[in-house]
Amino acid sequence: MAWYDNFFSGLVQEAWKAAQTDEQTELEADFLNDVLELQPGQRVLDVFCGYGRHALELARLGYSVTGVDISGESIRDLQKTAQRQKLAIDAHAGDFLSIPLEGGFNGAYCLGNSFSFFPHDQMLLFLQKIAGLLAPGGWFVADTAMIAESVLPDFQERSWMQVGDITFLMENEYDARESCITSHLTYLRMEQTEHRESRHYVYTIAELHRLFRQAGLLITEQFGNLDGSDYQLGDDRLLVLARKK
Template identity: 30%
Template sequence: MQEGKDWRDQYFGRDYYQYLAKHLTPERTKREVDFLESVLSLKRGSLILDLGCGFGRHTLELGKRGYRTIGIDRSSELIEIAKENAKKEKVFNVEFYVMEYKDIDKLDYKFDIVFSLYTSFGLSTYEEDKETLNKVYQVLKRDGRFLIDIENRDALLKYFIPYSWDLFGEDYVLLTEHFFEPDTGFYISNRIVIDLKNNIRKEFVRRIYLYSPSEIIHLFKESGFHVDRLMGDYEGRKFHIGSRRLIILAIKK
């Protein structure tokens, strides 16, 4: 990674979409949106914000189901892909914007639902995450709900795997080396994708702060949220120390 450049600008882009999003299948997206519909009790006419929408897979699936949804992401390349897919799939009740999460108050909307899936928090700084939570509280209607999904720090460290590899079809191999910095709380993944068919090698570096459950819950409460429910997976099962995910449902009171 080049010195002085934000790692997110290099990680999240067209190469991410082409090489690292292979496992994010339409079937998986549908199951995850089924979960959102159930847990958030989504209603037609609700205005929904997908915070950190990436290339828009959840935004588009919600749009296909009749929900008016806005997706924001800081990656202009991923938002461009999301818009291309919306046009290609003829989904017209969605909007996409390039935006820092902490700037969502500039949208000039009040939302019934905000959700953020797959660890959009912990990618920058504690101060920026705190500011983002305050802005989410600000843009939600009263009794609006915010659902956030992050990696479960305790399980990730308990079952720490320093190296892993995955094979996607016959063409792509993903090699990953993981590090944890105990002094900073950051979890670093160095990822190498090898395109066997075209003899291409791509390198990606991902750096996230791992929030403990108590830390992230404290942030929510500081921002004024009532924490309603903790879940450990996309089946809605109760969170426990060994859960793979930490999914928080909070309400603006």
């Protein structure tokens, strides 16, 4: 069982939702709309869609969206919202690496930092599945804050933040042999306490280029911000744009 199979529930979900603003979601959806070069009615795949904040925005623009997430709780939320708003969203709960999907997507994306969940062998399988599901010439966007050039120069062993009425504490350990950050997480609200552990695998940008090429995807752009600026060493996030060969 992967660490993320039972991670996304309870205070974790509540804190994540509270941390996402409508403005940020709109900016990210606009970015996807620009770079994926989709036409209304075309199919787009949201990988690790969560409760569907991007899927909902893109469906409102007229795209046919398929979302996949490991969290049944999130998928149920998305299905209810899509049904209520009469939006073309097909939402699936399950492990993206094993869930069967019909290919031919015109675009795909993975936003929200879930892209860093996989060690090298599984990352290659993940990218190969993305490539296999895309139509020829289809675009894929991946978003990560766990790129080596971003996280290692200012690695923090401990941090905390307040999200609404939830306090979120993080203690990090870096395993250089595996290029993996293990995080011990504590969520606190009033007398309620929940503990989690997560693992994020750290890649250099050059490693990503090699993995993408091996999977049949060619990275054409690497952005450091939603405004389309080029990635610079130390930027908080990396957004890569890749095309199926």
